[in-house]
Amino acid sequence: MTVLSGKEVVAAIKSKLSEDVAALKEKGINPTLAIVRVGEREDDLSYEKGATTRCKGVGIEIKKFVFPVDVPQEELIKTIKQINEDSSIHGVLIFRPLPKTIDDNAVREALAPEKDVDGITDKSMTGVYSGNGMGYAPCTPSACMAILDHYGIDLTGKNVVVVGRSLVVGKPLAMMLIQKNATVTVCHTRTRDMEKITSAADILVVAAGKAGMIGAKHVSSGQIVIDVGINVTEEGKLTGDVKYDEVSAIVDAITPVPGGVGTVTNSILAKHVVEAAQKL
Amino acid sequence: MTVLSGKEVVAAIKSKLSEDVAALKEKGINPTLAIVRVGEREDDLSYEKGATTRCKGVGIEIKKFVFPVDVPQEELIKTIKQINEDSSIHGVLIFRPLPKTIDDNAVREALAPEKDVDGITDKSMTGVYSGNGMGYAPCTPSACMAILDHYGIDLTGKNVVVVGRSLVVGKPLAMMLIQKNATVTVCHTRTRDMEKITSAADILVVAAGKAGMIGAKHVSSGQIVIDVGINVTEEGKLTGDVKYDEVSAIVDAITPVPGGVGTVTNSILAKHVVEAAQKL
Numbered sequence: 001m002t003v004l005s006g007k008e009v010v011a012a013i014k015s016k017l018s019e020d021v022a023a024l025k026e027k028g029i030n031p032t033l034a035i036v037r038v039g040e041r042e043d044d045l046s047y048e049k050g051a052t053t054r055c056k057g058v059g060i061e062i063k064k065f066v067f068p069v070d071v072p073q074e075e076l077i078k079t080i081k082q083i084n085e086d087s088s089i090h091g092v093l094i095f096r097p098l099p100k101t102i103d104d105n106a107v108r109e110a111l112a113p114e115k116d117v118d119g120i121t122d123k124s125m126t127g128v129y130s131g132n133g134m135g136y137a138p139c140t141p142s143a144c145m146a147i148l149d150h151y152g153i154d155l156t157g158k159n160v161v162v163v164g165r166s167l168v169v170g171k172p173l174a175m176m177l178i179q180k181n182a183t184v185t186v187c188h189t190r191t192r193d194m195e196k197i198t199s200a201a202d203i204l205v206v207a208a209g210k211a212g213m214i215g216a217k218h219v220s221s222g223q224i225v226i227d228v229g230i231n232v233t234e235e236g237k238l239t240g241d242v243k244y245d246e247v248s249a250i251v252d253a254i255t256p257v258p259g260g261v262g263t264v265t266n267s268i269l270a271k272h273v274v275e276a277a278q279k280l
Numbered sequence: 281m282t283v284l285s286g287k288e289v290v291a292a293i294k295s296k297l298s299e300d301v302a303a304l305k306e307k308g309i310n311p312t313l314a315i316v317r318v319g320e321r322e323d324d325l326s327y328e329k330g331a332t333t334r335c336k337g338v339g340i341e342i343k344k345f346v347f348p349v350d351v352p353q354e355e356l357i358k359t360i361k362q363i364n365e366d367s368s369i370h371g372v373l374i375f376r377p378l379p380k381t382i383d384d385n386a387v388r389e390a391l392a393p394e395k396d397v398d399g400i401t402d403k404s405m406t407g408v409y410s411g412n413g414m415g416y417a418p419c420t421p422s423a424c425m426a427i428l429d430h431y432g433i434d435l436t437g438k439n440v441v442v443v444g445r446s447l448v449v450g451k452p453l454a455m456m457l458i459q460k461n462a463t464v465t466v467c468h469t470r471t472r473d474m475e476k477i478t479s480a481a482d483i484l485v486v487a488a489g490k491a492g493m494i495g496a497k498h499v500s501s502g503q504i505v506i507d508v509g510i511n512v513t514e515e516g517k518l519t520g521d522v523k524y525d526e527v528s529a530i531v532d533a534i535t536p537v538p539g540g541v542g543t544v545t546n547s548i549l550a551k552h553v554v555e556a557a558q559k560l
Contacts, residue, residue, distance in 0.1 A: 105412070122406040129409040129455075130447050132385070157472040165458050167410050174454075174466075175409075178445050181470040183477065186454070190461040192437040197463065 002151075002253040004226070006143075006263035009150045013267040014058055020274045021059035031277035032061040033117070033269070034083050036094040038076065038102070039069040044095040051093065054266035060273050063089060073102045077110045084112040090280065091117035091273035114279065117272035119172070128172045131179045136272045141173035143264035144205060144226050145180075147255060153203070153224060156181040161198050163187045163214070163241070164207035169228055173205060194218065206241040216246040225254040228261050238262075282431075282533040284506070286423075286543035289430045293547040294338055300554045301339035311557035312341040313397070313549070314363050316374040318356065318382070319349040324375040331373065334546035340553050343369060353382045357390045364392040370560065371397030371553035394559065397552035399452070408452045411459045416552045421453035423544035424485060424506050425460075427535060433483070433504060436461040441478050443467045443494070443521070444487035449508055453485060474498065486521040496526040505534040508541050518542075 024031055033055055037044055052062050065079055076098075083089050092115045098104055113123035117136050124135030148155065160182040164170035170186060177184045187197055188208075198204050198218040206214050207228035219225065229241025240257030248254050255261055304311055313335055317324055332342050345359055356378075363369050372395045378384055393403035397416050404415030428435065440462040444450035450466060457464045467477055468488075478484050478498040486494050487508035499505065509521025520537030528534050535541055 105414075122402040125406045125409055126402040129405055129451065134385075157470050159472075159477075171409065171455070171458075175451070178451075178466055178468070181468070183465065183467050183471040185463065185465040186458055187463050188458070188461070190437050191463040192439075197439075 001248055001251065003248075004147055004151055004224075004253050004255045004260065006147065006255065006260045009143075009147050009264045010054075010267045012150060013146070013264075013271060017058040017267075017270055017274055020278070024274070024277050025059065029277055029280065030061055030088070031059070031273050032063060032089050032091075033273045034063045034065060034086075034089045034092045034115075036065045036067075036076075036080065036083070036092060038067045038071055038095065038098055041095070047095070051266045051269055055270045055273065058270055058274075060270055069099050070101070073106065076102060077106060080107065080110045084110075084115065087280075089115065090277040091115055091269075093118050093269065094120065096120070115276060117269060117276055125167075125172075128175050131175070136275075137176060138168050138172050139265045139268040139272070140169050140207075140228060140261065141176055142268045143261050144169075144173055144228060145176050146264055146268060147226065147261065148203075148224075151253070155203075158182045158202040159185070159200065160203045160205065161185045161187060161201035162205045162207065163194075163198065164209065164228070166207065166209075169207035173207065208241050210241055211239050212243045213241050214247065215243040216250060219247050219250050221250055221252070223251040223253075225251050226261060227255050227257050230257060230262050281528055281531065283528075284427055284431055284504075284533050284535045284540065286427065286535065286540045289423075289427050289544050290334075290547045292430060293426070293544075293551060297338040297547075297550055297554055300558070304554070304557050305339065309557055309560065310341055310368070311339070311553050312343060312369050312371075313553045314343045314345060314366075314369045314372045314395075316345045316347075316356075316360065316363070316372060318347045318351055318375065318378055321375070327375070331546045331549055335550045335553065338550055338554075340550055349379050350381070353386065356382060357386060360387065360390045364390075364395065367560075369395065370557040371395055371549075373398050373549065374400065376400070395556060397549060397556055405447075405452075408455050411455065416555075417456060418448050418452050419545045419548040419552070420449050420487075420508060420541065421456055422548045423541050424449075424453055424508060425456050426544055426548060427506065427541065428483075428504075431533070435483075438462045438482040439465070439480065440483045440485065441465045441467060441481035442485045442487065443474075443478065444489065444508070446487065446489075449487035453487065488521050490521055491519050492523045493521050494527065495523040496530060499527050499530050501530055501532070503531040503533075505531050506541060507535050507537050510537060510542050 113121045119136045119138040127134035128137045165188045174184050199220045203224045205226040211231035227240035227242040238258045393401045396404050399416045399418040407414035408417045445468045454464050479500045483504045485506040491511035507520035507522040518538045
């Protein structure tokens with residue numbers, strides 16, 4: 001059984017990005033990520049901390065724009081437009097979901113597509129959906145693809161089952177897998193015979209957001225399992241959507257949680273910021 | 281065995297649209313579709329003829345903008361912008377693929393999303409991909425959904441296999457089916473064990489663009505088959521992607537070609553034009 005360690009992928013991306021950032025700095029360009037956060041949600045703070053460390057680790061600068069939960073929509077949008085105009089900023093991460101008082105579509109539309117390193121604009125979504133190469137894919141599904149790529153797993157003709165149909169993971173991942181010639185099945189809460197479908201996959205990607213929902217009965221020998229879930233147990237421990245102990249005893253390869261997809265996500269964000277700076 | 285006749289669906293849509301158009305005309309609104317065509321491709325001319333008849337049949341007016349194959353890109357885009365500004369036009373159909381001298385993305389971006397009744401703009405694509413209800417879905421996958429809906433086929437929890445991953449049919453259809461709670465598998469030219477996968481489906485939708493590629497060995501009893509293919513035989517006859525005679529002898533229900541999905545597509549176009557006029 002192979003553990004598909006995210007750390008290895010992170011190290012490889014870091015090495016490449018450090019070189020790219022050094023080259024940009026020689027040209028007088030300081031790759032910079034703006035983080036826009038409304039409120040103090042724990043999830044957001046945790047992701048922000050990780051992203052900041054990872055970005056700084058390769059020489060990317062961070063500018064934070066933090067608002068109280070009751071910020072008026074106009075003020076938030078005004079800031080985003082200022083960021084669009086600010087040539088010292090190359091990428092923008094906006095934490096979502098936003099408070100219900102704010103129209104998510106208005107915020108997405110305000111963002112300049114060329115700075116949309118988290119893939120939330122219509123242009124980025126069309127890019128992933130159509131495979132036309134425009135914009136940026138969301139970071140988490142890109143992290144899954146980076147892991148598969150790093151470990152030399154060819155997708156052509158493989159039966160890949162994706163559990164989850166969210167716009168941040170399931171759907172973009174399905175599109176990216178199809179683009180790489182995989183035969184893709186998307187399962188979700190309304191799927192019948194889930195065990196039968198997941199067991200028949202060559203590669204199983206679980207992005208359901210439900211701790212331990214995939215166990216021994218869902219898998220079979222020879223499979224590769226990518227666990228996108230990041231759930232917090234009552235004891236405060238991180239755990240995936242897959243029961244690691246029982247599944248890892250059966251399958252050929254699996255990503256751990258923590259130390260799997262989640263850890264690569266920040267590296268993809270940093271990679272997108274560098275790409276945005278290079279495109280200037 | 282049930283023949284899922286497109287004509288029945290067309291009749292139902294026509295009846296509803298005729299009422300809607302009459303109501304609009306009472307308010308002084310004449311629902312109008314602009315058709316933009318470059319060159320004289322036979323496919324385009326045939327589709328144009330069908331769409332024109334269907335639209336006029338419910339009282340929708342047609343304005344044609346026809347250009348020679350060597351039209352400069354600026355001229356085409358200038359016309360699209362004039363159409364955007366023209367309040368007497370509610371929907372636009374642009375025949376594609378355009379000649380290689382013209383940048384498809386520039387043309388798509390020039391079109392006002394609110395007149396994009398054929399679902400080619402980023403906003404329409406994001407609408408289908410994300411399920412956020414914005415814009416218009418492409419007409420052919422919408423026609424498939426209309427047939428399934430007309431015949432009362434519930435999709436929740438069904439295993440639906442889509443053969444084809446194009447941006448005009450396969451991908452949007454997969455998204456629309458997922459939105460309706462189906463478990464969806466997308467197959468394509470690189471899929472292995474196609475027969476095994478298609479035979480296991482509850483509903484099989486074939487949009488491969490390859491005459492007769494699905495035969496008896498690909499299907500099983502109890503299935504519903506939707507044939508999106510419109511191919512022309514050497515004798516000039518229309519034929520689907522499914523071998524109708526041998527497949528219809530096995531499955532529970534099937535759409536014929538001609539008289540199936542293709543015939544409903546024009547009705548969806550007309551429906552979108554009426555919706556665009558209603559939204560004014």
